[in-house]
Amino acid sequence: MDTQNYDIAIIGGGVVGTAIARELSKYSINTVLLEMESDVGQGASNSNSGVVHAGFTAPVGSLKADVCMYGNSHFEELCADLDVPYKKVGKLVVAVDKKQVAELYNLQYIGSKNGAELNIVGEDFIKKMEANIDGKAAMYSPNSAITSPYELTIALAENAFQNGVEIKLNTKVLGINKINGKFLIKTNQKNIRADYVINSAGLYSDDIASFSGEDRYKIYPCRGEYYVLDKNSSSLLSHLVYPVPPENAGGYGIHLTPTVDGNILIGPSNEYIDCVDNKATTKDVMEQLIKEARDFLPKISQDMVIRSYSGIRSKIVPPEIGGFTDFVIEKSPRYDNFINLIGIESPGLTSAPGIAKYVVEMIDKMENLKNKEIFNKKRTGITKFSELPLAEQKILAEENAGYRELVCRCENITRQEIIDALHNPLGVTTLKGVKYRARATMGRCQGGYCMARIVKIMQEEFNMDLEQIQLTGNSSNLFAGQAKGWEK
Amino acid sequence: MMKRELVIIGAGPAGLAAALAAYDNGIRDILIIEREKRAGGILNQCIHDGFGLHKFKEILTGPEYAYRYLKKVQERKIEIMTSTIVTELRAEKYLKVINEEIGILEFKADAVVLAMGSRERTAGGISLPGERMAGVYTAGLTQNLMNLQNIKVGNNIVILGSGDIGLIMARRLTLEGANVKAVLEIMPYSNGLNRNINQCLIDFNIPLKLSHTVIDVKGKDRLESIIVTEVDENLRAIPGSEYEIECDTLILSVGLIPENELSKQADVQIDDITGGALVKDNLETNVPGIFACGNVLHIHDLVDYVSDEAENAGQAAAKYIKSGHKWRKNNIFVEAGDGINYVIPQLITLGKDLEFSMRVKKPASDKTIKILNNNELIAKNTFKKVNPSEMIKINLAKEKLLSLKTASIKVVVE
Numbered sequence: 009m010d011t012q013n014y015d016i017a018i019i020g021g022g023v024v025g026t027a028i029a030r031e032l033s034k035y036s037i038n039t040v041l042l043e044m045e046s047d048v049g050q051g052a053s054n055s056n057s058g059v060v061h062a063g064f065t066a067p068v069g070s071l072k073a074d075v076c077m078y079g080n081s082h083f084e085e086l087c088a089d090l091d092v093p094y095k096k097v098g099k100l101v102v103a104v105d106k107k108q109v110a111e112l113y114n115l116q117y118i119g120s121k122n123g124a125e126l127n128i129v130g131e132d133f134i135k136k137m138e139a140n141i142d143g144k145a146a147m148y149s150p151n152s153a154i155t156s157p158y159e160l161t162i163a164l165a166e167n168a169f170q171n172g173v174e175i176k177l178n179t180k181v182l183g184i185n186k187i188n189g190k191f192l193i194k195t196n197q198k199n200i201r202a203d204y205v206i207n208s209a210g211l212y213s214d215d216i217a218s219f220s221g222e223d224r225y226k227i228y229p230c231r232g233e234y235y236v237l238d239k240n241s242s243s244l245l246s247h248l249v250y251p252v253p254p255e256n257a258g259g260y261g262i263h264l265t266p267t268v269d270g271n272i273l274i275g276p277s278n279e280y281i282d283c284v285d286n287k288a289t290t291k292d293v294m295e296q297l298i299k300e301a302r303d304f305l306p307k308i309s310q311d312m313v314i315r316s317y318s319g320i321r322s323k324i325v326p327p328e329i330g331g332f333t334d335f336v337i338e339k340s341p342r343y344d345n346f347i348n349l350i351g352i353e354s355p356g357l358t359s360a361p362g363i364a365k366y367v368v369e370m371i372d373k374m375e376n377l378k379n380k381e382i383f384n385k386k387r388t389g390i391t392k393f394s395e396l397p398l399a400e401q402k403i404l405a406e407e408n409a410g411y412r413e414l415v416c417r418c419e420n421i422t423r424q425e426i427i428d429a430l431h432n433p434l435g436v437t438t439l440k441g442v443k444y445r446a447r448a449t450m451g452r453c454q455g456g457y458c459m460a461r462i463v464k465i466m467q468e469e470f471n472m473d474l475e476q477i478q479l480t481g482n483s484s485n486l487f488a489g490q491a492k493g494w495e496k
Numbered sequence: 497m498m499k500r501e502l503v504i505i506g507a508g509p510a511g512l513a514a515a516l517a518a519y520d521n522g523i524r525d526i527l528i529i530e531r532e533k534r535a536g537g538i539l540n541q542c543i544h545d546g547f548g549l550h551k552f553k554e555i556l557t558g559p560e561y562a563y564r565y566l567k568k569v570q571e572r573k574i575e576i577m578t579s580t581i582v583t584e585l586r587a588e589k590y591l592k593v594i595n596e597e598i599g600i601l602e603f604k605a606d607a608v609v610l611a612m613g614s615r616e617r618t619a620g621g622i623s624l625p626g627e628r629m630a631g632v633y634t635a636g637l638t639q640n641l642m643n644l645q646n647i648k649v650g651n652n653i654v655i656l657g658s659g660d661i662g663l664i665m666a667r668r669l670t671l672e673g674a675n676v677k678a679v680l681e682i683m684p685y686s687n688g689l690n691r692n693i694n695q696c697l698i699d700f701n702i703p704l705k706l707s708h709t710v711i712d713v714k715g716k717d718r719l720e721s722i723i724v725t726e727v728d729e730n731l732r733a734i735p736g737s738e739y740e741i742e743c744d745t746l747i748l749s750v751g752l753i754p755e756n757e758l759s760k761q762a763d764v765q766i767d768d769i770t771g772g773a774l775v776k777d778n779l780e781t782n783v784p785g786i787f788a789c790g791n792v793l794h795i796h797d798l799v800d801y802v803s804d805e806a807e808n809a810g811q812a813a814a815k816y817i818k819s820g821h822k823w824r825k826n827n828i829f830v831e832a833g834d835g836i837n838y839v840i841p842q843l844i845t846l847g848k849d850l851e852f853s854m855r856v857k858k859p860a861s862d863k864t865i866k867i868l869n870n871n872e873l874i875a876k877n878t879f880k881k882v883n884p885s886e887m888i889k890i891n892l893a894k895e896k897l898l899s900l901k902t903a904s905i906k907v908v909v910e
């Protein structure tokens with residue numbers, strides 16, 4: 009099989025890998041990104057809380073604190089450049105008893121040292137900000153924000169692609185050898201040869217690291233299950249609302265998160281699991297989620313739930329040890345030009361821009377990177393018809409028939425948006441690809457209405473056969489075929 | 497902005513019957529708005545028979561039943577705007593719509609009839625555990641794909657929930673060569689009509705497993721199997737009763753939800769139990785001039801009843817348009833008492849004969865449904881069998897209402 013040559017190969021198209029790809033696309037260097045799934049962002053990066061953290065939990069001087077603070081202060085600009093939703097909603101960490109109030113001051117102490125703006129506020133302030141939440145006191149973080157994690161990952165990949173990075177989907181790395189001074193990366197597609205390897209494979213980063221002879225790392229997958237509430241309930245909550253974290257937890261408990269689209273998330277749970285890709289949700293945990301959410305916000309009810317999902321954290325210590333661990337970003341001891349990123353758990357989304365900068369600086373020290381003459385930092389997403397003012401909607405609808413047909417009635421998505429989503433630069437044609445780009449099937453009917461219509465568009469406009477129509481690629485065929493006795 | 501006397505949202509059986517009744521009661525300026533290319537609503541995908549027994553004393557298919565009404569609507573030259581979706585409704589009866597040819601249009605109506613039907617409860621809605629691979633569908637979507645687009649969703653199928661659409665699809669998919677392995681129902685009784693259990697399951701040897709549910713779905717890309725458990729009377733899984741069924745498709749037939757997103761935009765008050773509007777006996781909501789009928793008001797099991805109800809709504813809307821709004825005082829509150837899940841209407845006025853629609857909470861034999869006022873019996877009806885899946889109708893003559901002692905009546909099962 010023939011081999012393709014690159015300067016740098018990034019393994020893993022999560023938010024971290026794509027952020028690194030975009031950062032590298034500023035320089036005259038030949039980069040490829042290898043992702044085993046049919047789209048970018050199918051790992052932790054599409055199944056988290058979407059919170060842009062303000063950086064107040066990690067100990068001062070840790071890498072986590074640094075890259076998180078960098079991310080927090082650059083996120084708004086990044087999202088504006090990439091046409092990705094971002095809302096600075098602010099966060100309340102709510103204490104319900106005296107002991108927790110004391111803990112708030114500890115949190116504020118650590119956070120302020122990191123440079124985060126944090127205020128302790130009283131009962132009245134909480135009530136004014138969140139009428140439905142009770143608490144004795146809270147720590148208020150005005151710089152905590154929310155984004156759309158999957159739109160961001162897609163946007164980073166698209167922008168990197170526009171600027172010359174090659175993105176290879178459905179490409180799984182199976183092994184790496186160093187031959188004649190270069191890495192030979194064996195994949196399920198063509199093999200790749202590269203001078204540098206960047207391992208940002210998330211849950212699988214320990215496996216990839218072992219290809220460089222580095223067996224020190226082990227990922228302990230820790231699942232977080234979520235509930236998604238109907239947009240109808242969006243008025244119940246306007247800020248991020250968190251409980252005071254239990255001691256030595258290394259993270260927060262179940263919290264309430266408004267999303268940029270107007271849903272509310274309940275979660276995530278905290279369950280160490282055996283299998284890295286077991287994204288199941290379970291009955292017991294879902295019951296727990298509702299219970300804990302109602303302790304906070306009694307107006308929440310089961311019938312507001314439209315979906316559940318789970319995301320998996322890459323922990324690097326087992327539960328018995330727990331506590332804080334820092335991000336590991338280091339050269340493999342055997343090869344300088346093999347960089348491992350291990351344990352990029354929360355706040356990995358927030359930190360992605362900072363991590364990307366950090367990694368590129370590591371490479372720059374070895375390679376002396378040269379700026380490209382032209383780097384286009386802007387990327388435009390799909391026009392979201394329902395978010396436009398009426399006058400603009402009228403003009404668009406007059407000009408283009410695609411805006412006159414609503415395909416998804418829950419999220420008010422037009423035929424044109426579905427077509428735009430299917431025409432994406434990365435060439436993703438799965439139903440989930442449409443979902444993460446245009447929001448279709450994400451509403452309260454979960455595709456009950458629009459799925460049949462999207463399938464029709466795939467068949468009519470893209471000449472796809474029924475057998476080609478898949479949920480996520482691989483063998484995720486949606487249909488068994490045409491009904492019997494039916495001929496084309 | 498265009499002014500219309502009556503705008504009806506939805507050209508399903510409810511919308512069509514409401515339009516006819518409004519027309520026959522003197523209204524000429526009627527606009528029916530329909531998002532599909534054809535009128536008929538959900539009936540267009542219901543190609544099985546069993547419709548029209550009450551209304552026409554005939555057994556019709558869904559499209560045939562719809563066509564009977566559509567023809568009458570066309571004869572009267574009532575305007576139906578198809579391929580048009582209402583995206584906004586306000587209490588002042590302002591509507592914003594998108595039409596596939598013209599684009600965005602705005603209307604102001606004197607009266608509005610809500611006839612938008614329902615949507616299906618989803619995997620998310622029932623918190624189905626497990627992963628999210630291909631192969632899990634709702635029954636109505638399966639029916640749409642099968643009957644309108646000739647697409648078969650799978651080969652080895654299990655159906656969760658014994659709602660009528662699920663039962664119908666069990667038969668339909670079997671006829672298409674699929675292997676329907678079982679229908680699972682968490683309750684100790686079926687939620688479908690007896691007729692459908694006989695004709696769709698028993699006739700095709702498809703087992704109906706009562707008190708069974710799914711606790712896990714397995715497979716990475718496409719569904720490979722499900723884990724099933726038996727449940728006790730509190731619907732809790734019975735440990736040790738789990739087993740696995742291999743299948744590539746799980747179809748959910750776990751209920752319908754009235755589609756009231758537009759109604760909520762217009763400040764229409766929604767009943768927690770029915771999921772539809774709170775209505776008076778003329779099917780008017782709390783917003784003057786906005787009426788509701790059909791599955792958007794409460795889920796019906798027979799389309800014939802939808803037509804009846806919609807005729808009342810159409811007639812009431814016509815009256816409202818002609819005589820303006822008279823705020824009727826002295827509403828009587830109707831309470832769903834012991835054993836009754838809900839009663840429609842929730843508010844009544846004196847002075848006319850009434851018909852109540854209701855559902856019981858659980859199946860039982862030899863029961864009497866009583867209407868009480870101040871604990872005194874004012875009407876009753878006895879049934880050999882009552883079933884949550886079958887809507888019960890009880891009439892109350894206006895004379896009975898003359899001597900009420902308090903402003904509320906209560907319906908109970910005894």
Ligand SMILES: Cc1cc2nc3c(=O)[nH]c(=O)nc-3n(C[C@H](O)[C@H](O)[C@H](O)COP(=O)(O)OP(=O)(O)OC[C@H]3O[C@@H](n4cnc5c(N)ncnc54)[C@H](O)[C@@H]3O)c2cc1C
Pocket residue numbers: 019020021022023024025026042043044045048049050051052053054055056057058059060061179180181182208209210211212213216231232233276318319320321322352353354355356357358359
């Ligand atoms: C429940 C939960 C909640 C979170 N909430 C937040 C939050 O609110 N805010 C925040 O800042 N962070 C949050 N995080 C953290 C954040 O989601 C992650 O840190 C971040 O998404 C990690 O990105 P990644 O690119 O490292 O990993 P991933 O997104 O998992 O990407 C790794 C990629 O590598 C690919 N891959 C793996 N092996 C191979 C191979 N052999 N060949 C090719 N490709 C391969 C995978 O398919 C995957 O796409 C949360 C995480 C979880 C799990």
